[in-house]
Amino acid sequence: MLSKLLLPNSFSKADVKLAIMSLLGFLFYGLAGLGVIFLMKLLSYVAIGRDFASSHGISLTDSSRLGGLAITIVVGCYLFGILMLTPYVPGAMRSNQEFYLWLAIAACALLGLAEDLKADFLTPILRLTCKFLVFGSLLFFWPNLVPDKVGIPGLDQALQIPIVAWSVMTVFCVGFINAFNMADGANGLVPGIATAAFAVFFIEYGRPTEGFFLFACLIFLIFNVVSGWFFLGDMGSYGIGAVIVAYSLNGVVAGEFSIWLMASLLAYPCLDFLVSIIRRLKAGRSPFSADNDHLHNRLHRQLKRVVKSRVLSNSLTGLIISASSAGLTLFAFMDSWWLPNSPEWIILFTAEIMLYAVAFKLTTDESSATQFAEPL
Amino acid sequence: MKSNVLFIGAFAVILTILGVTQGSKLSQSDFGQKGTFKIKPAEASWHYLLAIGPLGSLSTFKIVEQGKKTIILPKGNLSTCTKDKAEDILC
Numbered sequence: 496m497l498s499k500l501l502l503p504n505s506f507s508k509a510d511v512k513l514a515i516m517s518l519l520g521f522l523f524y525g526l527a528g529l530g531v532i533f534l535m536k537l538l539s540y541v542a543i544g545r546d547f548a549s550s551h552g553i554s555l556t557d558s559s560r561l562g563g564l565a566i567t568i569v570v571g572c573y574l575f576g577i578l579m580l581t582p583y584v585p586g587a588m589r590s591n592q593e594f595y596l597w598l599a600i601a602a603c604a605l606l607g608l609a610e611d612l613k614a615d616f617l618t619p620i621l622r623l624t625c626k627f628l629v630f631g632s633l634l635f636f637w638p639n640l641v642p643d644k645v646g647i648p649g650l651d652q653a654l655q656i657p658i659v660a661w662s663v664m665t666v667f668c669v670g671f672i673n674a675f676n677m678a679d680g681a682n683g684l685v686p687g688i689a690t691a692a693f694a695v696f697f698i699e700y701g702r703p704t705e706g707f708f709l710f711a712c713l714i715f716l717i718f719n720v721v722s723g724w725f726f727l728g729d730m731g732s733y734g735i736g737a738v739i740v741a742y743s744l745n746g747v748v749a750g751e752f753s754i755w756l757m758a759s760l761l762a763y764p765c766l767d768f769l770v771s772i773i774r775r776l777k778a779g780r781s782p783f784s785a786d787n788d789h790l791h792n793r794l795h796r797q798l799k800r801v802v803k804s805r806v807l808s809n810s811l812t813g814l815i816i817s818a819s820s821a822g823l824t825l826f827a828f829m830d831s832w833w834l835p836n837s838p839e840w841i842i843l844f845t846a847e848i849m850l851y852a853v854a855f856k857l858t859t860d861e862s863s864a865t866q867f868a869e870p871l
Numbered sequence: 872m873k874s875n876v877l878f879i880g881a882f883a884v885i886l887t888i889l890g891v892t893q894g895s896k897l898s899q900s901d902f903g904q905k906g907t908f909k910i911k912p913a914e915a916s917w918h919y920l921l922a923i924g925p926l927g928s929l930s931t932f933k934i935v936e937q938g939k940k941t942i943i944l945p946k947g948n949l950s951t952c953t954k955d956k957a958e959d960i961l962c
Contacts, residue, residue, distance in 0.1 A: 524927045530890055697930070
């Protein structure tokens with residue numbers, strides 16, 4: 496290693512990438528950021544959770560699916576550290592409701608981890624059933640988590656009926672987690688959205704837990720975008736999806752966030768999920784069949800024609816989409832365009848729907864047939 | 872390869888411990904106790920910047936500042952609030 500440092504001619508592409516990631520991690524979060532980059536590099540060596548190029552969305556290089564595990568380790572280490580060193584008491588230790596909420600999040604993350612460690616260990620239908628059971632039970636025993644008003648005429652009346660409110664919110668939570676998982680198809684896409692979401696939560700609440708998630712997601716975003724060696728995996732997309740849906744529910748119930756702020760922040764996974772289901776049903780396929788006609792696949796096909804580097808075209812795809820959806824909302828939130836609980840965020844959400852529609856239309860490629868696989 | 876793994880692993884552990892301890896120290900162990908924070912931006916000396924970077928330091932200030940607005944119960948019994956803190960804490 497020392498000889499490599501002393502002899503610049505022997506620098507490989509991987510060394511240069513590691514140096515860039517280390518520099519960025521250090522610039523944002525000092526030596527702590529550098530430590531997390533090293534941790535992620537270490538986990539990318541692990542044989543378990545390897546994802547071969549042939550089995551992943553638009554990535555063309557072998558990589559690791561243990562990004563979710565890396566984020567869990569980082570957040571866990573820092574939480575444990577401040578629990579030992581400061582009088583801070585996290586919400587899960589102060590309130591039973593928060594405890595069971597985090598337990599539900601942990602259950603979702605573990606479902607994903609099982610899949611990351613051994614592909615197809617659990618069938619998709621079993622995973623879906625487990626998520627329904629987890630969130631169904633949580634919202635049944637803790638009805639305070641179910642909003643009774645979201646500011647949408649018709650839905651507000653329906654939410655007054657407890658069984659309807661419970662059903663709608665359970666389906667929404669599970670649907671969102673699946674949407675988050677489905678959107679995880681390009682470097683920096685879901686990590687970028689997650690980073691923007693935790694930045695909004697941290698700016699609003701300023702508690703250590705959100706700060707740690709922001710830290711872990713931002714460093715992961717750097718690692719994912721620069722190297723392309725490391726993906727969130729199912730643990731990351733299920734776990735982070737569950738954390739974000741929990742924060743959104745809590746924020747909307749408490750009147751701290753407007754539902755339209757959350758909708759514009761998380762527009763891409765939700766829109767892409769709905770559009771994908773409609774597309775598949777129109778084509779006479781199962782709504783759960785996997786295919787390569789998401790907006791990120793379409794954009795990537797276009798970018799590949801002008802960008803030679805595989806990793807760069809993949810990362811540009813993810814960054815363009817996350818920056819023009821969640822990134823734009825974060826900018827608007829930081830620039831105080833509207834109050835966090837203002838219904839005026841619907842303007843931004845509408846703009847994002849239009850942007851999605853225009854981008855989808857512009858990236859239509861008649862020469863490329865949609866590839867798909869029916870669910871097991 | 873094996874030496875690379877050991878080298879990177881050791882650094883990851885050392886730097887994480889450094890980040891946790893320095894971040895906690897910067898907060899002066901007064902997380903969430905309403906209005907009692909001793910920390911001032913001027914205390915962001917170079918070693919904190921080195922350990923947790925500009926975003927880590929800013930985040931710690933944010934946590935401390937937000938703690939003044941959000942009552943996060945300190946560990947233990949609230950009746951242990953001392954008189955000198957009582958001016959700032961809703962006991």
